[in-house]
Structure formats: structure tokens, C-alpha cells
Amino acid sequence: AQSVTQLDSQVPVFEEAPVELRCNYSSSVSVYLFWYVQYPNQGLQLLLKYLSGSTLVKGINGFEAEFNKSQTSFHLRKPSVHISDTAEYFCAVSDPGGSYIPTFGRGTSLIVHP
Amino acid sequence: SQTIHQWPATLVQPVGSPLSLECTVEGTSNPNLYWYRQAAGRGLQLLFYSVGIGQISSEVPQNLSASRPQDRQFILSSKKLLLSDSGFYLCAWNPQSDSPLHFGNGTRLTVT
Numbered sequence: 001a002q003s004v005t006q007l008d009s010q011v012p013v014f015e016e017a018p019v020e021l022r023c024n025y026s027s028s029v030s031v032y033l034f035w036y037v038q039y040p041n042q043g044l045q046l047l048l049k050y051l052s053g054s055t056l057v058k059g060i061n062g063f064e065a066e067f068n069k070s071q072t073s074f075h076l077r078k079p080s081v082h083i084s085d086t087a088e089y090f091c092a093v094s095d096p097g098g099s100y101i102p103t104f105g106r107g108t109s110l111i112v113h114p
Numbered sequence: 115s116q117t118i119h120q121w122p123a124t125l126v127q128p129v130g131s132p133l134s135l136e137c138t139v140e141g142t143s144n145p146n147l148y149w150y151r152q153a154a155g156r157g158l159q160l161l162f163y164s165v166g167i168g169q170i171s172s173e174v175p176q177n178l179s180a181s182r183p184q185d186r187q188f189i190l191s192s193k194k195l196l197l198s199d200s201g202f203y204l205c206a207w208n209p210q211s212d213s214p215l216h217f218g219n220g221t222r223l224t225v226t
Contacts, residue, residue, distance in 0.1 A: 032212060034214055036215075036217075041219075041220070041222065042219050042220065043120075043204055043206075043217030043218050043219045043220050044158075044204070044206075044215070044217045045217070046214045046215075046216075049214050051212070090157065090158065094212070096212055099211075100211035100212050101148075101160065101163060101211075102215065104157045104158040105157055106156060106157035107157055
């Protein structure tokens with residue numbers, strides 16, 4: 001079964017600074033990868049997904065992520081964050097050769113300070 | 115367009131009382147349906163998923179159960195709640211197994 005590691009439980013950053021949220025997954029022949037965002041007391045919303053093709057994936061709200069197969073990573077980046085980006089971010093992986101059901105990381109709390 | 119409704123938004127229940135959380139999806143047919151529980155700092159734990167009416171798969175043995183009485187309705191139940199059942203419960207769906215999940219707004223359950 002796949003596993004996902006989000007190394008940082010909390011990432012504080014100042015407004016307009018760049019940010020990277022790290023995600024590593026266990027090795028597999030092929031994977032589908034996702035990043036979701038969760039605002040307080042709400043469900044999760046899809047930010048971006050990688051199914052195949054270009055390793056650089058662009059999502060909503062100016063976020064992007066890069067699939068790195070050799071390092072089994074799918075880090076999320078944004079060049080300039082806003083206060084409104086303060087939220088919980090979850091990385092998820094699913095195995096297209098298996099059950100497809102995604103496994104989620106424990107989440108990273110992004111805190112943007114003014 | 116498709117929407118997912120989950121209720122209630124918050125719930126406070128005493129230990130030993132029953133539970134029923136409901137989730138419905140509109141604007142699609144034969145969705146895959148999921149129940150997750152979220153505990154602080156522990157990510158999302160898959161509880162149940164369903165690929166069709168009456169088809170329920172359980173991921174974690176516990177005192178919770180799920181049912182799918184209609185195509186777009188998914189219910190999470192318990193006969194007797196435990197303190198450890200407190201948490202944030204999320205319902206989700208996708209049109210097919212390799213699609214991203216769409217989540218409801220969740221139910222905050224506090225067992226006292």
C-alpha cells in the first residue's frame with residue numbers, strides 16, 4: 001500500500017514570500033498525486049493533480065507542484081503567498097494499478113504572517 | 115453541476131448515544147462515496163467507501179457502520195458512541211475511481 005509523508009507539520013511564512021510544502025510518497029511503478037487545501041471547518045478542495053504527462057503541474061490560486069519520480073516527491077510551491085493562503089494542505093497519492101483510493105498525508109499547516 | 119451535502123455541521127452527543135450522519139450527492143449518478151475521519155495532526159483516515167448501492171467496504175474495524183440505501187445517499191451510523199469517536203467527519207465522492215475526490219463541508223462531532 002502507498003504511504004505519504006509530509007515532513008513539515010507547520011510552515012510559517014511572511015506575506016509575499018515564496019513557500020514550498022514538501023511531500024514524499026512510497027515507491028510504486030506509477031502513481032496519481034494530488035494536493036488539497038482545507039480552510040478552517042470546511043472540507044478539502046482540490047488544488048492540483050498529477051496523473052501523467054508534464055511533471056510540472058499548475059493549479060488554482062497560483063500554486064504549482066513538480067513530480068519527481070527519482071526522488072518520489074511532489075512538492076507544492078507558490079512564489080508569493082497571501083494572508084488568505086493560510087490553511088491546511090494535504091498531499092495524497094493513489095495507485096492506478098491498485099484500488100485507486102487515495103492515501104492522505106498528515107497535512108501541513110501553512111501560516112502566513114503579515 | 116454536482117454538489118455534495120453533509121449534515122449536521124456540528125453535533126454534540128453523550129457517550130452511549132446513537133449516531134446518524136447523512137451525506138447526499140446531487141447532479142451525478144452512481145458515484146463512489148467515502149467517509150473519512152479527521153483527527154488533529156493525524157490526517158484523514160478512511161472509514162468506509164462504496165462503489166454502488168448496498169456495497170460497503172470497511173477500512174477500520176470499530177463501532178461505526180455505513181449504509182447506502184440510495185444511489186446518492188451515504189449514511190454513517192453508530193449504535194453507541196464512544197469518547198474516541200469525537201472528530202471531524204468528511205463525506206466525499208468521485209465519479210470514477212481515478213478521479214479526484216470532492217468533499218462535503220464536514221460534521222464536527224463531540225462526544226461528551
